[in-house]
Amino acid sequence: MKVLLLGPNGQLGHDIQAAHAAAPGGIELIPFGRAALDVSAPGTVAETLAGIEFDALVNCTSYHKTDEVEDNGSLAMAVNAHAPQAMAKVCADRGARFIHISTDYVFGGDRGRAAPLAEDAPTAPVNVYGASKAFGETLAGLAGEPAVLRVASLYGVAGASGKGGNFVETMLRFGRERGALKVVADQHMSPTATADIASVILKMLAEGVEPGLWHVAGGGEATWHAFASEIIAQAGVKAEVTPCASSEFPTRALRPGYSVLDTSKLAAAYGPMPDWRESLGRYLRAKGHVGG
Numbered sequence: 001m002k003v004l005l006l007g008p009n010g011q012l013g014h015d016i017q018a019a020h021a022a023a024p025g026g027i028e029l030i031p032f033g034r035a036a037l038d039v040s041a042p043g044t045v046a047e048t049l050a051g052i053e054f055d056a057l058v059n060c061t062s063y064h065k066t067d068e069v070e071d072n073g074s075l076a077m078a079v080n081a082h083a084p085q086a087m088a089k090v091c092a093d094r095g096a097r098f099i100h101i102s103t104d105y106v107f108g109g110d111r112g113r114a115a116p117l118a119e120d121a122p123t124a125p126v127n128v129y130g131a132s133k134a135f136g137e138t139l140a141g142l143a144g145e146p147a148v149l150r151v152a153s154l155y156g157v158a159g160a161s162g163k164g165g166n167f168v169e170t171m172l173r174f175g176r177e178r179g180a181l182k183v184v185a186d187q188h189m190s191p192t193a194t195a196d197i198a199s200v201i202l203k204m205l206a207e208g209v210e211p212g213l214w215h216v217a218g219g220g221e222a223t224w225h226a227f228a229s230e231i232i233a234q235a236g237v238k239a240e241v242t243p244c245a246s247s248e249f250p251t252r253a254l255r256p257g258y259s260v261l262d263t264s265k266l267a268a269a270y271g272p273m274p275d276w277r278e279s280l281g282r283y284l285r286a287k288g289h290v291g292g
Contacts, residue, residue, distance in 0.1 A: 002028045002053060003205060006087075007060030009033060011156030011166065012101065015198040016058065018157075025206050030054065034061075039079050045086035056097040056205055059087055062133070066105070067252035069129040080132035081139050088144030098144055099201060099209065102137050104152035104189060104217065105130035108256025116221070116262035119150075119213035127253035137213070145211035147204065149197070152217040152261055153227075156194030157286060168280070171228045172289060175239035181232070185225035185243035188258045190217035193279035203270050210269075215261040218276035227276075234281055235289045 007013045008031035020029045030052075037048050039061045049057075063069060063079040084100050091098035107117050109124025125131040140146045155166040165173075174181055197216050222230070225243040232239050246255065263273050274282075284290045 001026060001055045001205065002030060003056045003058060004030050004032050004049075004052060004054040005058050005060065006032050006037065006039070007062070007101075009158070010060055011154055011158045012151070012194040012197055013060045014158035015156050015194040016060070016201055019195065019198040019202055023202070025202060027202070027205055039083040040075060042078055042082035042086045045083055046090050049087070049090045054096060056099065057087060057091050058099045058101075058201060058205075059084060060101050062101065062103075064103075064129060066127060066129045066255075069132070070127065070253045073128050073132070076128055076132040077135065080129070081136035084136045084146075085139035085143045088140040088146050091146070092144030097205070097209070098140070098146040099204060100136070100140055100146045100148050102148050102150045103130065103133045104150055104259040104261055105256060106134040106137065106150065107259045108254070111257060113258040116260045117215075118262040119215055119265060126256055129253065130256075147209045147211055147214060149201070149214050149216045150261060151197055152190040152192050152259065154192055154194050154197075155283065157283070158194075167224075167227070168231050168283065169287075171231045172235055172237060175232050175235075175237040175241075179239050181228055181239055181241045182244045182248070183225040183228040183241060184246045184249060185223045186246050186257060187255055188221055188223055188260050189256070190220070190259075190261050191222055191227050191276040191280065192216075192218040192273075193276075193283050195283070196273055196279055200266070200270055200273075207270075214266055215263045216266055217261040217263055217273065218279055219263070219273045220275050220277070221260040222276060230277055230280060231284075234277075234284055
């Protein structure tokens with residue numbers, strides 16, 4: 001099976017390649033980076049992919065700088081909505097499987113929410129990034145039969161493209177430098193290691209995946225404060241982690257107050273995702289942070 005991987009240099013793309021290298025499983029993985037395909041120009045997608053032989057396409061590309069996206073809606077719609085639409089049509093026309101990565105940020109508008117969100121929950125984005133990803137889900141679904149994987153609060157060994165690392169690394173750096181952290185405690189989400197998502201994607205490719213929505217996120221839930229506290233504790237960093245409200249750290253884009261994903265559908269088909277604390281420990285050990 002020839003699998004074309006778009007966004008190979010990001011956190012998720014990096015870990016998909018690492019998981020594949022460890023267990024190829026009859027898959028030929030073809031990294032296809034930004035120089036080969038400009039997803040900010042959706043009109044070129046079909047022509048570019050026409051000359052490439054593949055049986056499945058995994059799209060990890062995204063314009064995900066949430067605050068910056070607020071002032072660049074046209075680019076966000078091109079990359080996050082119209083490019084996936086073009087990819088879905090190409091895959092449908094040639095009978096190739098299409099796995100598209102979306103986000104928990106398609107949710108958040110339900111302010112009273114306190115229970116994990118299943119795949120059939122109504123989308124309600126609270127920022128331009130979330131709106132562009134939600135629109136991308138719709139357009140891709142109209143153009144083909146994608147498997148849309150909603151992921152959340154990612155961290156991986158490669159660091160987030162364009163963001164200067166990830167939340168785990170940032171908390172460790174600030175904790176060591178300052179000895180004290182203040183982190184928002186009124187945003188609830190599902191911390192997720194990209195290595196865990198990579199394993200699921202390889203299973204989906206090897207075993208087959210039904211088109212439609214899939215929630216792929218770390219087991220359990222946390223606030224950013226709880227996540228930061230666990231990072232500091234597991235790494236043995238001497239730092240105090242204090243909770244605060246989102247209003248103390250205003251951002252250009254609103255963030256969901258609650259976007260915890262229900263992964264029951266995934267668990268029934270491919271097995272449960274590891275608890276986020278377990279995955280965090282594995283990540284910290286891989287990066288040599290434990291006891292530091």
